[in-house]
Amino acid sequence: xxxxxxxxxxxxxxxxxxxxxxxxxxxxxxxxxxxxxxxxxxxxxxxxxxxxxxxxxxxxxxxxxxxxxxxxxxxxxxxxxxxxxxxxxxxxxxxxxxxxxxxxxxxxxxxxxxxxxxxxxxxxxxxxxxxxxxxxxxxxxxxxxxxxxxxxxxxxxxxxxxxxxxxxxxxxxxxxxxxxxxxxxxxxxxxxxxxxxxxxxxxxxxxxxxxxxxxxxxxxxxxxxxxxxxxxxxxxxxxxxxxxxxxxxxxxxxxxxxxxxxxxxxxxxxxxxxxxxxxxxxxxxxxxxxxxxxxxxxxxxxxxxxxxxxxxxxxxxxxxxxxxxxxxxxxxxxxxxxxxxxxxxxxxxxxxxxxxxxxxxxxxxxxxxxxxxxxxxxxxxxxxxxxxxxxxxxxxxxxxxxxxxxxxxxxxxxxxxxxxxxxxxxxxxxxxxxxxxxxxxxxxxxxxxxxxxxxxxxxxxxxxxxxxxxxxxxxxxxx
Amino acid sequence: xxxxxxxxxxxxxxxxxxxxxxxxxxxxxxxxxxxxxxxxxxxxxxxxxxxxxxxxxxxxxxxxxxxxxxxxxxxxxxxxxxxxxxxxxxxxxxxxxxxxxxxxxxxxxxxxxxxxxxxxxxxxxxxxxxxxxxxxxxxxxxxxxxxxxxxxxxxxxxxxxxxxxxxxxxxxxxxxxxxxxxxxxxxxxxxxxxxxxxxxxxxxxxxxxxxxxxxxxxxxxxxxxxxxxxxxxx
Numbered sequence: 001x002x003x004x005x006x007x008x009x010x011x012x013x014x015x016x017x018x019x020x021x022x023x024x025x026x027x028x029x030x031x032x033x034x035x036x037x038x039x040x041x042x043x044x045x046x047x048x049x050x051x052x053x054x055x056x057x058x059x060x061x062x063x064x065x066x067x068x069x070x071x072x073x074x075x076x077x078x079x080x081x082x083x084x085x086x087x088x089x090x091x092x093x094x095x096x097x098x099x100x101x102x103x104x105x106x107x108x109x110x111x112x113x114x115x116x117x118x119x120x121x122x123x124x125x126x127x128x129x130x131x132x133x134x135x136x137x138x139x140x141x142x143x144x145x146x147x148x149x150x151x152x153x154x155x156x157x158x159x160x161x162x163x164x165x166x167x168x169x170x171x172x173x174x175x176x177x178x179x180x181x182x183x184x185x186x187x188x189x190x191x192x193x194x195x196x197x198x199x200x201x202x203x204x205x206x207x208x209x210x211x212x213x214x215x216x217x218x219x220x221x222x223x224x225x226x227x228x229x230x231x232x233x234x235x236x237x238x239x240x241x242x243x244x245x246x247x248x249x250x251x252x253x254x255x256x257x258x259x260x261x262x263x264x265x266x267x268x269x270x271x272x273x274x275x276x277x278x279x280x281x282x283x284x285x286x287x288x289x290x291x292x293x294x295x296x297x298x299x300x301x302x303x304x305x306x307x308x309x310x311x312x313x314x315x316x317x318x319x320x321x322x323x324x325x326x327x328x329x330x331x332x333x334x335x336x337x338x339x340x341x342x343x344x345x346x347x348x349x350x351x352x353x354x355x356x357x358x359x360x361x362x363x364x365x366x367x368x369x370x371x372x373x374x375x376x377x378x379x380x381x382x383x384x385x386x387x388x389x390x391x392x393x394x395x396x397x398x399x400x401x402x403x404x405x406x407x408x409x410x411x412x413x414x415x416x417x418x419x420x421x422x423x424x425x426x427x428x429x430x431x432x433x434x435x436x437x438x439x440x441x442x443x444x445x446x447x448x449x450x451x452x453x454x455x456x457x458x459x460x461x462x463x464x465x466x467x468x469x470x471x472x473x474x475x476x477x478x479x
Numbered sequence: 480x481x482x483x484x485x486x487x488x489x490x491x492x493x494x495x496x497x498x499x500x501x502x503x504x505x506x507x508x509x510x511x512x513x514x515x516x517x518x519x520x521x522x523x524x525x526x527x528x529x530x531x532x533x534x535x536x537x538x539x540x541x542x543x544x545x546x547x548x549x550x551x552x553x554x555x556x557x558x559x560x561x562x563x564x565x566x567x568x569x570x571x572x573x574x575x576x577x578x579x580x581x582x583x584x585x586x587x588x589x590x591x592x593x594x595x596x597x598x599x600x601x602x603x604x605x606x607x608x609x610x611x612x613x614x615x616x617x618x619x620x621x622x623x624x625x626x627x628x629x630x631x632x633x634x635x636x637x638x639x640x641x642x643x644x645x646x647x648x649x650x651x652x653x654x655x656x657x658x659x660x661x662x663x664x665x666x667x668x669x670x671x672x673x674x675x676x677x678x679x680x681x682x683x684x685x686x687x688x689x690x691x692x693x694x695x696x697x698x699x700x701x702x703x704x705x706x707x708x709x710x711x712x713x
Contacts, residue, residue: 016708017620020707021704021707021708024708047665094612107557234622261630312529385667402633405629405633405634406630409626409629410613410616410626412622413613413616413617413626414616414617415616419612419613419616422609422612423609423612423613423630425605426605426606426609426634426637427606427633427634427637429602429637429641429644430637430640430641430643430644431640433641433644433645434644453647456645457640457644460640461640464636465633465636468629468632468633468636472550472629472632475550475625475628475629476625476626476629478622478625
């Protein structure tokens with residue numbers, strides 16, 4: 001087919017980061033089924049261009065019109081959860097992309113990318129080349145019609161680059177438009193592609209090449225010439241080789257069932273990671289028990305007069321352990337830029353929020369139960385009362401609701417570890433007061449109705465925090 | 480449009496009005512309002528304490544509205560409003576805390592008593608402080624505006640809940656207004672109203688001036704960005 005069927009149209013695009021201009025008035029067009037290679041010196045705007053096309057960043061001026069129904073994106077980072085296996089990663093993202101045959105598609109890709117033997121090993125145990133292949137498998141999981149790859153050959157040896165190129169050729173042959181950035185031109189392969197050379201956000205060269213060696217010459221000449229030779233060469237209108245275009249199926253309608261399935265998938269992924277690493281549980285439990293120990297000496301909690309302090313001590317310990325866990329739990333989605341993959345997927349940000357909230361809630365509730373039992377044994381108090389389950393679970397829900405939102409909010413700030421407690425503590429005060437009261441009432445053996453006013457307050461707090469979280473999470477996870 | 484270096488007429492007018500109202504309020508507090516029989520001269524703090532608390536609460540509400548509108552509309556001016564009001568609110572809540580403590584010592588025998596309004600003021604003070612810290616940890620970007628806006632909303636909704644929680648928990652604060660009557664003699668009430676008016680005008684004066692400064696800062700950043708652009712283009 002001829003590359004005249006426009007897939008993407010960029011007009012007058014300008015993008016800046018405070019004091020750094022990336023693009024000024026960029027115009028560009030991509031046709032369906034094209035193979036496009038973007039190169040240029042560091043800071044030319046290659047990665048930003050891919051992120052703009054993927055919808056992960058917004059330009060200040062200009063328009064970017066894309067008719068691509070599905071976009072696949074691979075950044076410098078892998079986008080993968082390192083504590084999960086390749087199979088678990090692909091199956092998780094298949095649920096997020098709402099693929100009906102998720103496990104089957106994951107198995108196909110693992111086979112195609114030569115990862116079947118290592119499908120159940122944690123991603124962190126794979127070689128760099130394997131992780132790169134798996135990242136590309138993730139990018140093509142939902143059969144995108146536009147695939148954006150940022151430096152896919154980076155860090156791979158020659159054979160691995162060659163193997164990767166073969167895989168990409170196969171994907172392109174199925175009708176996918178491939179746009180990749182690279183500095184690697186050592187491959188001695190014949191390939192008909194369009195070369196775009198960017199310099200300081202400007203398109204300097206736009207021409208067709210038939211081999212990497214040809215692109216290397218253009219690249220090196222342009223690098224030597226710097227910006228002086230800014231002659232733009234019109235690409236010849238040739239046929240893109242063997243591009244068979246699959247008309248991509250649009251996503252099926254979004255139903256409540258799909259939404260809930262995505263919420264559960266996010267929570268399940270977090271819990272699975274936690275079960276595998278036990279990072280949060282171990283640290284939180286150890287910290288919580290240490291806090292109880294310190295409190296017991298600071299207030300001499302064995303004295304009958306201060307027994308009423310025990311619910312307060314328990315909640316203080318829970319809140320402090322929460323600070324430890326929240327930051328780590330949220331960071332897992334940002335560590336390898338997995339959040340970018342989630343943002344590209346047909347997924348409501350509120351579903352990510354609710355899924356994370358659910359995962360954090362379950363982990364924190366487990367910690368609360370252990371700390372409760374520890375307090376019961378260490379201080380010989382009657383804490384195991386029927387109303388205690390409601391007291392703990394309602395309070396932990398509020399803690400998880402506000403904590404998940406604020407931990408995500410500070411994720412990209414400087415000194416996020418210090419900022420989270422500072423922001424979260426004042427917000428938790430009404431919850432803490434109410435939780436201590438209901439826990440005291442429960443420990444005294446009072447029925448739920450006796451603490452109804454406090455439960456009402458906790459209920460309102462939880463409703464407000466969950467609502468604010470659901471409504472603002474999209475703004476929170478934006479770059 | 481470029482902001483003029485000269486102070487706008489409206490701000491000058493508000494500065495003059497604030498000065499007149501504050502002088503009038505001071506006269507009313509010390510010369511017009513009668514001396515309270517039980518508390519004596521220390522009761523005079525009450526007029527400034529209540530007025531600064533009112534402005535602090537109102538400023539917090541304005542930050543909430545600015546944050547909400549920024550998230551809904553994405554316009555820079557709403558972010559400027561939120562940040563300007565938060566900073567001014569922080570100053571007024573600090574005055575509330577200090578005046579409250581000065582009043583509490585002779586009346587309650589301690590600088591700090593864990594009663595409802597003082598505690599709420601402390602929570603607000605902490606929230607304003609956190610908001611400013613959050614702001615400082617981010618550069619002047621859209622990210623900073625968005626992140627602060629989310630926190631501005633979360634923080635605001637916490638305040639009424641804290642109010643109820645602490646009210647149910649314990650309270651010994653004197654009720655300034657009840658549903659039937661203010662409980663104040665007419666002269667004291669008039670003095671309080673003038674103080675409230677003077678502090679409110681002072682708040683708007685500060686707010687307009689701070690908004691102007693924030694606009695100037697952002698215009699300066701834009702100039703620096705344009706210079707960077709020229710270097711980039713060269």
